[in-house]
Amino acid sequence: MSFISVFDVMGPNMIGPSSSHTAGAARIGFLAQKMINGPLKKVEFTLYGSFSRTYKGHGTDRALLGGIMGFSTDDMRIRNSFEIAEKKGLEFTFTPNKLETDIHPNTVDIHMVNESGQEMTVRGESLGGGKVRIVRINSVQVDFTGEYSAVIVTHQDKPGVVAYITKCLSDRNVNIAFMRLFRESKGEIAYTIVESDGRLPEDIGVTIRQHENIHEVMIVQM
Incomplete structure (x- = not known):
């Protein structure tokens, strides 16, 4: 039986009107941009389910x-995010997908391109x-809530890589709450x-990246 706190009932501090369509959407965007080296040049949002039907009225796009x-x-x-993005030179589009229905009703795919040409697609619910x-990073199914500080490591599936990651964290006295591959x-x-x-230590990513089979390290601080 899961525990529900008064904060779950009341909802988060947010710019309204909806905790799921507005606060949740902002949270997904916030987590997504933590997973790619900035600054971003272009972002494409593909919206599914109720996101695709009400994204303008509920401010999901903003x-x-x-x-x-x-x-x-x-x-x-957030209320002026369109204007702010345009001033920053950030290209953005919103595409509703009403054909794919076998999916969580409040789902978005975020395709990001940074100024160095790196691309990444993140799916959030x-x-x-x-x-x-967060349920997908590029083509890999994942499960990540963003409620804790996290290190996300992209690497080849080779023996010893996970042990190396945990040793780097242990050497810096990081207490692991959850770990998944x-x-x-x-x-x-x-x-x-x-x-x-x-x-997490601010420089932990530099240490972890030194392994030959590790491609990228993303730090999400809470």
């Missing part, structure tokens, strides 16, 4: 765009009450997601 620019759920700048889940297939690209009880 919230997603605000989150991509690093705005928190209660940041007043808004679960209600401002809670979200997701992969395309044996020996191919894998994602190791480690969530910590506290903030």
